[in-house]
Each structure stands twice: as C-alpha cells, then as structure tokens.
Amino acid sequence: MAGSRIPRLTHQQFLVLGLLKEREQPGRVLRQAIAAHGVKRSAPAFYQLMARLERDRLVDGWYEQITTGDQAVTERRYRIRPPGAKLWAEARDFYTTLIARAEEGWSDA
Amino acid sequence: MRKDALARLLSTLLPDAVRQDLFEPSLQDLYEESARTGRGTVFASIGLFLECWRLAPSEVFAMFTHDVRHALRLLVREPGFTVAAILTLALGVGANVTVFALVNAALLRPLPYPDADRLLVLEHRDRRTGITKPFIAIGDFVDLRARQRSFESLAAFGTGPSTVFTGEEPFDIFVLQATPDLLGLLRTPASLGRALTADDARERAAPVVMLGYEVWRQRFGADASVIGRSIKVDTLMRQVVGVAAPGFRFPANARTDAIVPMAVPPEAPSERKSGWTFAVGRLAPDSSADRARDELTTISRQMEREHPDQNDGSEYFAVTVRDAVMGETGRALVLLLAAVGLVMLIACVNVATLLVARAVGRRQETAVRIALGAARWRLVAQWLTESLVLAAVAGSVGILFARWAIPVLVRMVPVSTGLPELARIGIDRVVLAFTVGLMGLTTLVFGLAPALSIRAHHAADALVSPGRVTSATSARRASSALVVIETALAIVLLTGAGLVLRSFSRLLAVDPGFRMDRVLTIDISLPSDRYSEEPSRTAFYARVFEGLRQLAGVEAAGGAIVMPLTGNNWTGPFDRADRPVPAGQRPPDVGWQAATGGYFSTLQIPLRAGRLFNPGDRPGGPAVVIISDAVRERFFAGEDPIGHKVRTGSGEAEIVGVVGNIRRAALTDQPRADMYFPIEQGAPPGMTLVIRTADDPLRSVAAIRTLLRGIEPQIAVRDIQTLDAIARESVQILRLALWLLGVFACAALALAAVGIYGVMSHSVRQRTREIGMRVALGASASNIVWLVMREGVVVAGLGAALGLAAGIGTARSLDALLYGTSPSDPLTLASAVVVLFAVALLACYIPARRAIRLDPVTALAAQ
Numbered sequence: 001m002a003g004s005r006i007p008r009l010t011h012q013q014f015l016v017l018g019l020l021k022e023r024e025q026p027g028r029v030l031r032q033a034i035a036a037h038g039v040k041r042s043a044p045a046f047y048q049l050m051a052r053l054e055r056d057r058l059v060d061g062w063y064e065q066i067t068t069g070d071q072a073v074t075e076r077r078y079r080i081r082p083p084g085a086k087l088w089a090e091a092r093d094f095y096t097t098l099i100a101r102a103e104e105g106w107s108d109a
Numbered sequence: 110m111r112k113d114a115l116a117r118l119l120s121t122l123l124p125d126a127v128r129q130d131l132f133e134p135s136l137q138d139l140y141e142e143s144a145r146t147g148r149g150t151v152f153a154s155i156g157l158f159l160e161c162w163r164l165a166p167s168e169v170f171a172m173f174t175h176d177v178r179h180a181l182r183l184l185v186r187e188p189g190f191t192v193a194a195i196l197t198l199a200l201g202v203g204a205n206v207t208v209f210a211l212v213n214a215a216l217l218r219p220l221p222y223p224d225a226d227r228l229l230v231l232e233h234r235d236r237r238t239g240i241t242k243p244f245i246a247i248g249d250f251v252d253l254r255a256r257q258r259s260f261e262s263l264a265a266f267g268t269g270p271s272t273v274f275t276g277e278e279p280f281d282i283f284v285l286q287a288t289p290d291l292l293g294l295l296r297t298p299a300s301l302g303r304a305l306t307a308d309d310a311r312e313r314a315a316p317v318v319m320l321g322y323e324v325w326r327q328r329f330g331a332d333a334s335v336i337g338r339s340i341k342v343d344t345l346m347r348q349v350v351g352v353a354a355p356g357f358r359f360p361a362n363a364r365t366d367a368i369v370p371m372a373v374p375p376e377a378p379s380e381r382k383s384g385w386t387f388a389v390g391r392l393a394p395d396s397s398a399d400r401a402r403d404e405l406t407t408i409s410r411q412m413e414r415e416h417p418d419q420n421d422g423s424e425y426f427a428v429t430v431r432d433a434v435m436g437e438t439g440r441a442l443v444l445l446l447a448a449v450g451l452v453m454l455i456a457c458v459n460v461a462t463l464l465v466a467r468a469v470g471r472r473q474e475t476a477v478r479i480a481l482g483a484a485r486w487r488l489v490a491q492w493l494t495e496s497l498v499l500a501a502v503a504g505s506v507g508i509l510f511a512r513w514a515i516p517v518l519v520r521m522v523p524v525s526t527g528l529p530e531l532a533r534i535g536i537d538r539v540v541l542a543f544t545v546g547l548m549g550l551t552t553l554v555f556g557l558a559p560a561l562s563i564r565a566h567h568a569a570d571a572l573v574s575p576g577r578v579t580s581a582t583s584a585r586r587a588s589s590a591l592v593v594i595e596t597a598l599a600i601v602l603l604t605g606a607g608l609v610l611r612s613f614s615r616l617l618a619v620d621p622g623f624r625m626d627r628v629l630t631i632d633i634s635l636p637s638d639r640y641s642e643e644p645s646r647t648a649f650y651a652r653v654f655e656g657l658r659q660l661a662g663v664e665a666a667g668g669a670i671v672m673p674l675t676g677n678n679w680t681g682p683f684d685r686a687d688r689p690v691p692a693g694q695r696p697p698d699v700g701w702q703a704a705t706g707g708y709f710s711t712l713q714i715p716l717r718a719g720r721l722f723n724p725g726d727r728p729g730g731p732a733v734v735i736i737s738d739a740v741r742e743r744f745f746a747g748e749d750p751i752g753h754k755v756r757t758g759s760g761e762a763e764i765v766g767v768v769g770n771i772r773r774a775a776l777t778d779q780p781r782a783d784m785y786f787p788i789e790q791g792a793p794p795g796m797t798l799v800i801r802t803a804d805d806p807l808r809s810v811a812a813i814r815t816l817l818r819g820i821e822p823q824i825a826v827r828d829i830q831t832l833d834a835i836a837r838e839s840v841q842i843l844r845l846a847l848w849l850l851g852v853f854a855c856a857a858l859a860l861a862a863v864g865i866y867g868v869m870s871h872s873v874r875q876r877t878r879e880i881g882m883r884v885a886l887g888a889s890a891s892n893i894v895w896l897v898m899r900e901g902v903v904v905a906g907l908g909a910a911l912g913l914a915a916g917i918g919t920a921r922s923l924d925a926l927l928y929g930t931s932p933s934d935p936l937t938l939a940s941a942v943v944v945l946f947a948v949a950l951l952a953c954y955i956p957a958r959r960a961i962r963l964d965p966v967t968a969l970a971a972q
Contacts, residue, residue, distance in 0.1 A: 043139070047130060047131045047135055048167075051130035076138075
C-alpha cells in the first residue's frame, strides 16, 4: 500500500525539503524558518544537514552574491531536486496514511 | 565583503570538507548579519570555528561513507577492472594469510608454559667433527647441573612410545620420562593428585606414573579414583599418582600421554658419555640467556681440561625451547613469508598500474572536480578510499581463499619439521589483525601512486584539450617504472625458486649408498620382564629372522638400532688397538651403529672386503666390528684393515668387514665414517627391523605382524613405514619450500607478464597516430613490431638488471635450504632472466601485433 513504508527522511530533512518544495531559498532563511518550527541549530550544524542532503543528491546548492546595505556578500542557496521531492512526497504519504488510520481507530490493522 | 585575516587563518585549520560545507556558508551568513547589524565578527568567527571542530568527526565520517558508496558504484560500473584487481589482490592476500597462519602458529603463538622465553634447552657440539646434537652426555649433565648458577634448575628428560595394559585392549601412549623437577621448572602443576617428587626417582622407589590429561579423559573416563590405582606401562606396574594439566605436552611438538620419573646418578659416571639425555633449564631470576651461554662455555672448558680423554672438543650451549623445536624450519618459514610478501608487493604494483591507467581515463572527471574547487587532498582521500574499498573486498575474498588453502598447506608440512600447534593452525585474531594490517599497507602501496599522480595542471590540460593525451606521458612513465619494479621482484622470486629446484634435483640424484625401494621398517620392543636376560633376546631375534626368511615375498631381513635418514647422528670413539690414542687424549669420533648382518644385505650396502656379521658371531665369542670405506681411508690408508683390532669400551673388537659409505643422518649429509657393532653379540631390548620384499612392502605388514605376535604376543610393534617414505619425509621440507616458491614465482611471473602487457597495450593506444603515420610513410611490419617491443624490452631489461642484483643479495638467505647449489649459481640466474625475457617478449608481442594491423587512415584520424 502506498505510503506504508517508513520514510528515509529524518524530521528535520522532511521539514527542510518541505520548505524548499515551494521555491529555492538561501540557507540563512531556511535556518530561520526551521527555527520557527522549534528546530534551533547552530549555523555549522544546519549547513552540515544541508551538505548531507546535497551529497545524497536531494538538493542542489550554490553560492550567489547579494547586496546587504552597502556591502556585497555571498549566500548559499538551495533548490530541491526531483529525488528529494519524491522522497518528501513519500514521507508525506506515509504520515497522511498513518494519521488517517489512527483516526479510523486502526480498525483494519 | 572579503574575509578577514582571522577567518582565513581559522579556515586553514579545518579539514577541507568541514571548511567547504560547514564553515564557509556559516561565515557568509555571519558576514551578511554583520552587514545588516554592524556587529563585529571576530568572536562569532571563533565560535563558528569551534562548533565546526565539534562537528568535524561525524562530518569526516560522513564524507568517508560517501566516498565508500562512490567507490562501490565505480567498482560495479567497471566490472573488468574490478574483477582483475580484486582477483590479483585476493590471491596475494590469500597466499600471505595462509603462510602467515603457519608462521603465527609456529613462531608467534606462545608456547604452553609460563615465561617460556626463559626456558633454555641444552645442546652439544663436537668441535672436532662439527656435529651438533640436541642432547647431553649423562656425565656432563651431572657436572653441569652441580656447577651452573645461571639456571634455577636443570632437568633431564627423554621421550618415547610405550604400551599400557589395563586389562582391556592394550593401547600405545607417548611417555615423557623426566627428572621430577621438570614440571616445577615448566610451572605446570598437576590438575589432579600430585606431581612427581624427588622421592619417586630414588633407587628402589615404587614405580609411579602421572597420566596426561587427555589420556585420563579418553582412556580412564576422567575418573578421579584412578589415583592410587596401578596400571601396567610396558612391563612395569606403576601406581598412578596424578594427572597433568589440560593440554600439557613437553616438548611442545610432542604428545605427552604419561610422565614417569627419570633417575640421574648423583655423581658423574667414569664413562661420562655412556648415556645421553635431553636437558632443559629455567633461567634464574637474576640471569639472562647470554650469561647462561657464557657460563656453559666456561664449564665446558673446565670439563675438557678435567677429562681430556672424553670431553676434548665437547661444547655445550643453550637455545630457546622454541628454537630447539623449530630448528631450521623457523628460518625456512620466515623466508617463505618474505617470498609471499614479494608476491603481494607485485600484486600491489600490478593493481597500481591498473589504477594509474584508470586515473588517466578519469582525467576529465578529476579536471571538472578541481575546476569546481575540490582540493587536491580531497581527491587524494577519495582515491585512497577507493583503494581501501578495493583492498577490503579483495581482503575478504583472500580470507576465504586462505580458509581453503590453510588445510592444504598443513597437510603438506612434514611431521619431521616438528611444528608445534600444527593441528590448531587457522584464522585467529592475530591472523585477522595481520590481514587488516596487510590490507591497510596494500591500500597505501597501490593506492598512493595513482592518487599522487593527480596534478592540478594536468587537470587544466584535460579541460583545455580533452582529446589530447600528452599529459598522460607521466602516467605512462609511472606505469613503466612500476613494471620495472614488478619485473625485478619476479626475478628475485624466480631466482629463489630456481635455486631450490636445483637443490632438490641434486638431492634426488644423490646416491645414499643403499637401496631404499621395497624396504619396510618396523620398530619393535620386547617386554623387559620376560626378556631381561640377553640369551632370551638373542633367541627371540633368531626366531624372528628365521620366520621372516620363510615368509612369502620376503627377500631379506635385518635389524639395526639407528634408522638411516632420520637425522640420527650417533657417534662413538674410534681407537686402533695397535696405535692407541695417547692416554689423556680423546679418540676421534666416527658414526656409531649396531646392526645385524642382514641389515647390510637388506639395504644392499655393498661389502668391500671381509664378511658381514653372521650367526657365528655369538655373545661371548670374539668381539667383531665392521667399518665403512671412509674409516678405512681415514685410519688404514694403504693397509688392509681386516684382522686389525679396535678398542671398545669393554675391550677390543676385530674388524671383520668393510662396507660402502652411506649417508646416514640425511640425504644432505656427506657420506661419513661409520663403525658397526653386531646385534648378534649384544641383543638390545628393541630395534628397527628392515625387511626387503619382492613387491609392495606394505602388503606384507599383516603377515609380519602375525609372525611377531605369534612369537611374542606382548611385543610392541610401532612406526611401520617404508624406507622410501622415510626418505620422502626427510626431504619434505625442501619439497614444500620448492612447491611454495614455485607457485609464488609462477604467480609473480604471470603478474609481471600482465603488467608488461598492460603497459604495452596502453602505449600502443597512445601512439596510434604516430604508428599510423609511420605505416603511411612506408614503415614495414617488422619496424613497427620493433618500435613497440623496444619499449617492453627496455622495461624488462631494467627490471632484470635490478632483479639480478637483488636476487643475488637475497639468495644468500636461502643458504639453509640449498644443497650443492651456490646462491649465485650462474645457470639459475641466467635461466631466471631467460624465462622472464621470454614471457616479457610474449607480453609485448600481442600489442605489437595489434599495432601492425592498424589501418593508417583510421589511425591518423584518431584523436
């Protein structure tokens, strides 16, 4: 049955990929967004999470120059890749199915 | 914004992956925040740096696992390369692990005695004959034990087979007879009952025995009530007083089924060398092996001065228990390990050339990664990880190979090598640790060359002109250099194998001075209670030989005390009665043997003059001896020895015959002077029967056994084997070395051929356009063949030159295994070079053939 497999994504990866699913984002913004969900991580720890997603080819990462105030700085930006989107969808289906079955009282379990 | 100097400094202190993936983006975020808020970055940078270091271990591990996955994907993607590399390395690892397992069991595994390295065995060397014996004259033992201070104590011991009669079926056991202090000296207490005490060895003490633990379990059902019970060991009733510790055996390569006390006279007998015993000592706490050896030398000199007529030239020295057990076998094993190590090195070099070639093929990938900012060390780490994965897979396959090969090797090891723990050879923790170490080393050896061949400027070349191959020239040179090394190593192994082969063939061609075919040997010993008187023994042997002569298929039969080719070096003094050695001087030693007349006719030792022993040589009659040719040449030059008399311990004996020389101790032994005493005039309680049969001697065993049991039901019959088998066993260690070195050399040769072929094929591919142009300009097929082969010949020539130099140097270490062959034997060296060149030329010829078949148009169009 679709969505019945345990997701390969951790909660944090699920959260980050979910945020990236809508649009590409800079790492700094992503970090703030997950912090709003209660996931507070240091910058290196956050970028470690992102580096592993990159290495697993679930996201693409690159540097882009922006201007802040009167200064030019670079920021790391991320975009979800199709395998990342697929894994995220599988994880969402799993949780959706889980919730639905919990609400039905596990009658057919 | 530019990074400040502090951040630059900190970033250099981080591992590359951590810097790129964690520190850099975090720092950029910090700068962005600073630009917005105007906050300083110094402390925050340091905070980031520290946090990165906290995360570094898991990050580096993640990188490693990523690299491992990448390496596995690559291996699957290139099955041809993968199979070739893994098989090459697996064979190398398997062979190394197999030989190491043997070395581990024989040389590294601790002996089953506490502080075994402080146990020394005493040996005797006769300066005059150069003969070394692993035992010590009884008179000298008594004096040495009383005078020495280096040992806590010295114990005498001997071993031999016996038979136990328990009322049920009698069974054979192996008995250790020792002075009672031996067990204390070995620090092995009894597991049940008591150990032997000094009282047990006193004159007229009640006969006692300690049982070995395994015999107690298997034959007495581990019954504790066996203590105090009496059992018949050979002919003597002995009371069981204790059971030895589980696994106890002494010497380490023997079986100890029972221990009985040995008595040593309190004073040295006047005939100091009337008996010989093995001796072992434990170093005193404040002593050392060197001090003990010095002291033994000093006491030996004292005894020489005090008893020049018996001790002139007698020297005692000490060796460790392990050396005493292993002897030359230990050195041979280390040599084999070195040889198999060379095979491993060649396998590594071969895989390195494959990897270098693959590195050239992956220049594009490398170039792109460097252009995208990958640091060189990061690429080196990835290459090394790939090599490690390869080594790990090959190591696992190699272990499987070793599991199959170890039992095969163990079956080939001759029993006479005395390897302890032979039955327990296998893959234990030490062997596994060796394998892991070997794989780590292997990874470095074959992984480093291609990894270091990564150069940033090569990568740039690859990006600018991806079709050109000029930048691969250095890789080709690297490959050629590796093949030179490989060829040199192959020559070293070929030389070693060739020398051992020459020795072996010379040894097989040796004439031992007697015929070994169709001869059966049987050890017999008589129950001493019923044969305590010599006439009864003489009568018994007369009936045995009479019975044997009448047995169908038996052509001749005889008996002797010392069996040829079993390493036995017994000697005795030779002293002409008419020209006796002056009083106070020790007569020269010659080989000692006691035999029947039938012994000579059975072994077909030729009679040169006089007669053999015959039934007329009766006890109480005129004492007679037979001498060998060498004794005649040495002591009777220009004289007829027949009728001359020699002095023996108890009087004089007349020389009645001269027989041919034989190689008695071993085939490698030089024919020596021997003197034979007649068993007819002094029947011993046991001997070795030699029986020549008309056909396969083993077919007569049952009939002979029936005959012996018919004459004496309680006779102990042991060690039934053919003389051929004894001879084979005596050269088995050389045969094993030859077999292993031969296999290693063939493997080395094959690997070198594959290496040369690989380099030549690669070279032809690289020079496709050049060859095409030469063909277009009219070069003949032979020109092209020579063009290609020249490179191979140069590589093989350089390798051969290096290998010859190294081969001559290392062959000297084979000296112990060689027989009649010089380590720098020119024929062997030349043969090794010729064989290698033949194989190298063949390996070059195949790519050369491919080159002459090139179509010039296609070749010129090739990029």
